[in-house]
Amino acid sequence: MRHLLLAVVTVALCVPALAADPTSEQLDKAFKDLPAFKIGANAECVTTIHSAVIQSAKDAARRADLEKRLIAVLKADATDDAKAVACRQLFILGTEASVPALAALLDNPRLSHMARYAMEKVPGEAATQALRAALAAAKDDKFRIGLVHTLGRRGDVKSVPVFCELAKSTQPELAGVALAALARLGGEQAEQAVLAAYPSAGPKLKSAAADACLTVAQRRLASGKTDQARGVYETLYAASSPLAVRIAALQGMLAVSGESGAAILVKAMTDADPRMQGGGLAALRSSPSIPSAALAAELGKLPPAIQPQVVLALADRGQADALPIVLNALKSDNEAVRQAAIEALGSVGDAKCVQTLAEIAASKDKTADAARSSLNRMSAKGCTEAMIDLLKVAKPPVQVELIAALSARNAGEASPALLETASGGDEAVRRASFSALKRLAGPEQAPALVGFLLKGLGDSEAGEAEAAALAAIRRTSDESAQCKPLVAAWPRAATPAAKRSLLRLMTKTGGKEALAIVKTACDDGDKDVKDAAVRALIDWPDAQPIQDVLTLAQCAPDETHKVLALRGFVRMIGISDADDKQMIELYAKAMALAQRADEKKLVLAALPDLPIDEAKAMARECEKDPALATAAKVAVEKIEKAMKQPSRCTASTPDNVQNAVDGNPATRWSTNAAMQGGEWFMLDLGRPRPIKKIVLDAKGSGGDYPRGYEVYVSNRRGDMGPPVVKGEGKGAVTEITVPVRTGRFVKIVQTGRTDGLFWSIHELTVE
Amino acid sequence: MNKRVLTRRDLLGRSAAALAAPYVLTSAAIGNAQTKAASERLTMGFIGIGNMGGGHLGGLCGNGQVQILAISDVKRKVAEGGKARVEGAYAGRDGSQYKGCDLYNDFRDLLARDDIDAVLIAVPDHWHATCAVLAARAGKDIYCEKPLSLTVREAELMVQAARRYGRVFQTGSQQRSEGNFRFACELVRNGYIGKLERVNVGIGAPSVDKFLPEEPIPEGVDWDRWLGPSPWHPYNSERISGNYGGGWRHIRDTSGGMTTDWGAHHYDIAQWGMGMDGFGKGPGEIIPPDGKEFKDITFRYPTGVVMQRGGANGILFTGTEGKVEVNRGYLRTWPDSLMKVQIKPGETHLYKSPGHHQDWFNCIRTRTRPVADVEIGASTITVCHLSNIAWWLNRALKWDPVKREILGDDEAARWLDRPKREPYNWI
Known part of the structure; x- marks a missing residue:
């Protein structure tokens, strides 16, 4: 209750932005209540007035009236809180008409800020004059600070003489805001005052004074007064300046020095203070006018710690001369510099750098990893082609690196070349080639890769080739x-x-012709071939050879084959096109054939995919066998649960999916977002079933029917294949006729678009 | 002021071991959380250690790459709690050499210390700009929590200061350092969902004005300084609270509400995916909901892409050939096969960060711009502020992202900045 009360009170104290436009009666009442408003009390009058202010944007007369009323509050015997509220509204709509009333508050300790809050935004000279007058009359530095800030923001050049005096104040915050305003305003007098203040500024003013000088220098530079800017930067860059100021001034020094800035930069990067060295590094990155060659020539003179960063910074500048510098740095005696150069080649290197990098990668040098990374990243035109060309002539260790790089680069175009290297004399190269081809090879390489399997490779190499x-x-x-x-x-x-x-591969691909070969090979004279064929048959990806597998389970001379075949048989029952009656008969056969508990448990584990009474009975029967009791009980429970939930559903919006199949038209599944195309709903029917018709009922949600649809039917959840039917929904009930398909999974994808309407399904039926 | 006990840290490393700092920085080169020698640690000060600052403090206390020397907070108890935490963590590590973490009520005193290299700013939003600009002027590298600023013009001042003083400035939009966000944006940027048409962003509402009743100021709270440049209000425990469900984050004088609090994360990713992050880029039109055509706040970009609040778990990019939706711990694509895409060398690769703090440390060493550089933070927060202005004024705005001006609406343009309360007019 307390929380509820707090929430109510809090709402009453808030001013929501988009409240309704008040009536004139409501507004009159609000203005009547406002003068007595105190913070913490009910803020309804504030809300009402604020709403009126917002809603009146296009009504000049109404605006003027509101402003008049707000001015009246400022002049009235109102609370400070009420006047502050009035100032907030005048921030939004105040004009010159507000100036006198606001000006009267500029020296009010409680309201000076809010008066300035509004007045800073009021256009025109009247506001500026009032602020100037208030500054002249101000008796407290605190007020002066605010007024100077606002006048500076308003660009009041007439205040420059006053600001020049205030810049000499012993109160650093006042002097600082005055200097900032002078720098902002510009002009001869202002700039001279700023520049004069800096040398003698005390510790608490130094930073503000320096910043003002930097503003002056920047303006001079932007307007082409380079020499005048240089003078300022030289002052700031002097050794007596704080380090932060010197680092800032360094950028300016480089900007005014053109190519001769290189010497300044080198000096900065050789400074005793590593922070200045870092400042130089940053300035290098942001100073395109400094020729890279000039820096590169001095590289050896820089502190060793900074040299690698300079190489990288030069590469990062993206200038045309970066690559020669980086290549030169590769020859450095400084290992870190060489490493940096190798790293940099990943971004600036071209096709001609490929061999160098590949050779480094193949070496045992500490920089090998960096070279590999660069080979993977190089993006200049021709790099991949250069790697492929080099493959043909490089030594094996280098070939291995090139192959790895081509794989990492996803360079499918290297596949033909990799087929060549896979035939080469070096085992490491061959293995690397197969590994890369696994990632890159396309269907056009398949015959050649299969050809390798005929060559009598060693076992592990054969595995990689497979x-x-x-x-x-x-x-x-x-x-x-x-x-x-x-x-x-x-x-x-x-x-x-x-x-x-x-x-082994045929059992992965399936296919009628392959099946014929496998069946024949089951009688091969070589026992290992025969064994491979039998296993391939048993592991066949669909249920085509189910009868052959059953025969094996019944009659295979090899006991291992019999057991494996029985397992395969049980699996194939689950993916066959058999109807419920046929399936239960097949499971019964499997159960009868199973000699061991393990195989019987396999059958029990499969039964929940056939949630019918006969399956439940079969599982119950197994409860009598102590070795099967637990598995049978679990199977019974699962079958009973599945019988209550005939369909398992998933969807692009996962919430409340079962509402679409719960038989209750009052509940629904929904995307909860406007249709944009791509939303989907999928049913798992538990086992393959013939599908003839799908009905999507959105009657409870009016327009929430699919504007377009595609239907997919498959036995494999992860591979739905192409759509079996497409169409458009026209009304609340969408009936989709499906060219007869058998499948376990049915997926409906919504393909249309709406601006706001969701896609909803109150009931989904599949026939 | 206590003098620093530990020897001066060498930013670029003086020892041979520190020389190896390759461009693609590995933890072995930069140093991982294992303790570095005292002379090689980055010295830090914390400005504000409430909810977020306290979280950063806890994490960085155990990071061997840094040494926290000082804390500034206007709530003395909170500051003392932070000090105890730091000292507890270090006493075991540094033993007899450790002298303690200093406390400051006025963060300018912390900035004045020459022995502090970098600051982490986690004060309320209305103080971000002032702290950051003064930190830049003092030569400190900066990590500033998001939302970057309270106004558009403040964000610009922060960028200007960072560039002027050559500072490494990381905005606390840490989603840029999370791989699934980067991958989602790479899919979009490389055309894997076709031509991008629409972006939906799931974030909350703007802030409002609140007039909360006066309560006694607790001992040790410098209320005037907490308010700082924002308009005066009497002390209230809700106003000062950093709780995400209420408090200063939802009050217009101190924050932009959930628009900025979450927009700083999700609009950031949205613009990253669009390639619209950075100055000179952004929406051309911002339209508040009108109950008719526009169901929620809508942004139209010059590229033709439309972004709208709502309708997404995080950020949803919709293109002509697919979609990708991403949030923390969540990534989904349509079609599914896009999840397996590997971006090729010649395609657009977005900045891969090793972690938001670590990225900042690395960039401090190399003097490069981090993954959420201040300009990125500024371009993101600009979108958030424009959204709020359009919402508060209940009218569409036209924005010129190159000139960074609201076009044809001087009254709306007033909201681009707000006059600061004296004497806190320091920037």
Whole structure:
């Protein structure tokens, strides 16, 4: 209750920005209440007046009336708090008409700031005159500080003589604000006062005085008065100045010195104080007029610690002469300089630098990592091509580095060259090539990569070649064609090892022709080939060979194959097109075939994907077997839960997805954001089912139907394939006819756009 | 004032070990959180150690690259708590050499110390500009919490001061140092979602005026100095509170509300992804909600991109060929395959920061601009302030990002700066 009360009180004390436009009665009351307003009391009158001020922006007459009323508050016997509020509103809309009333408050200890708050923004000479007059009459330095600041902001050049006097004040804050104002205003008298103040300024004024001088110098430089600017910078740069001022002045010195600034910069970077050295480094980066060559020539004279940073700074300037300097720095005796140069080549190096970097990367030098990084980053035109060209002639250690760089650079165009190096005489190069090709090779390299598998590589190298071949094969967009390189290579597979490699890959790609080969190979005379074929059959990616696998589970002479086949059979049941009746029969067969608890548990684990009574009964039956009791109980629980939730849903907006399938039209799932295209809703039907029609019901939310849609059906969640149907929604109920498809996952993607309406689904049905 | 006990730190390293400072700075080169020799530590002062400042203090107390020498806070108890924390952390590390952390009510006294290299500013927003500009003039490198400033013109003064005095200035918009934000922006900048059309940003509301009742000033609180350049109000515990649900962050005299508090993070990322960060770039039109065409505050950029508040978990970039949505600990793309993209060498690579504090330390050593350089912070906060001005005045604004002026609306332009309360007219 206390918190609620506090919230109410707090709201009453706040002034929200967009309250409704008050009526004239409300406004009259507000102005009647305002003079007595005290902070902490109900602020409704303040809110009302503020709203009127905001809403009156386009009504000049209303504005004038509001201003008149606010002025009246300033003149009335009102509280200070009320007058402060009036000043706030005059900040927004005050004109010259407000000046007299505001001016009267400029020496009021409680209200001087708020009066100035409003008056600083009032255009015209009247406000400036009033401020000037107030300054002349001010009896307290505190008021003078504020008034000088405001007059400076208003650009009042007539105040310059007064400011010149105030700049001599012994009160450093007053002197400081006066100097700042003089520097801002400019002109001969003002600038002379600023420059005169600096040398004798005490510690508490020095910083402000220096800053004012820098403003003067900057203006002179901008207006082409270089020599006059130089004079100021030289004063500030003198050794007697505080370090921070000298560092600031250094930039100015370089700006006025042109090419001869190099000597100044070198001196700064050799200063005894490392902070000045750092100042020089920063100035180097921001001074394009200093020729890089002049700095580079002096590099050896600089403190060793700063030399690497200078090399990097020169590279960073992006000037045309950076590369020769960096290349020269590569020859330095200073290891840190060489390292910096190698790093810099990552940004300024060109194709001609590739060989140098690759050779350094291949060396055992401490800078090898830096070279690798630069090879990966180089972006100048021709760098990748240079790496590919160099591959053909470089020594093996260098080739390995080039290959790694090409891989890191995602240089798919290097694939043909990498196929060459994968055939070379050096094992490290071959391995590096396969590793890179795994990342880079496209479908066009797949036949060549498969060809490697026929060559009788060593086991681990064969493994890398297989991985590369598979990666290339998988980049073929047409899934049904992925097995083609393997099928084409099969007749040339002369050794068992080659055949085994191909079989291992065929089980990854699937495909009708590959399946035929695998089936035949199950009777191969070589036992290792036979074993590979059987395993490939069992691991087949779809349920095409389910009968063959069942036969193996029933009759395979090898016990291991029998067990593996049974496992494969159970897996294939789950991804088959069988209907519920057929599936339960198949699971029953599997259960009957299972000799060991492990395989029976596999069947139990699969049953929840078939949430029907018969599956539940099968699981219950297994509860009688002590070895299966726990697994069976878990299966029963999962089946019962799945039976209550026929569909598992996910969506681009994950909240409340089940509302779309809960059978309750009053609840809904929604994107909670305007349709922009790309929003989606996905159903997991638990197992593949034929889909003929989808209905999206948004009746409870009127216009929240999909403006466009694409429907995807697949057995694989992560690979939905192309859309099976596209269309546009026209009203609250969208009926989508699907060309008959079987799939476990159904995804609907919303493709249209609205300015504000969400996409909502109150009920989704799939037939 | 206590003299510094530890020997002067060499900014660029005098020992051979410190020479190796390559451009791509690894923790081995710069030094990680393991303790460095005293002479190599960056000496720091803290200005303001409330919620955020206290958090930074706690983190940096254990960082062996820095030595915290002083704290300035106008709440004595808070300052003393900070001092105890620092001394507790260091006494074990430095043993008998450690003399203590000094306290200052007036941060200018802290800035006057020649032995302090850098300051971390975590005072309320209305003090940011003054502290930062004076710190730059004093030759200190600066880490300033976001939102950068209270007004547009203050932000400009901060940039000017940092450049004039050659200071390394990191804005506390630490999302720029988080990889998922950078990656999301790289996807956008390299066209992986096609042509960018729309950006949605999920942040809260602007601040309001509040007139809170007077309460007794607690002992040890310098209330006048806490108010500083902002308009006078009587002391109130809610006003001085740094709580995110209330307090000074929601009051117009001291902050821009959640528009600036979160806009400093999310509008920052939005503009980074758009390539619209930095001076000379920005929206051309800012339109408050009108209950009709514009459901929420809307920004139109000269490139044709429209940014709008709302409709995103963090920031949502929508292009002609895809989308990417990003927030802290969250990244999602449409299509999913964009999550696996690797940005190539010839494509746009955005600044990869090793961590927001570490980036600042690295840049102090190399004298380069950090990932959230003051100009970036200023261009971000400008968008936030313009949003608030349009909202408060309930009308659309036209903004020239090159001239940095509101066009054709002198009354709105008044809000670009606010007169400071005397005698705190130090900048």
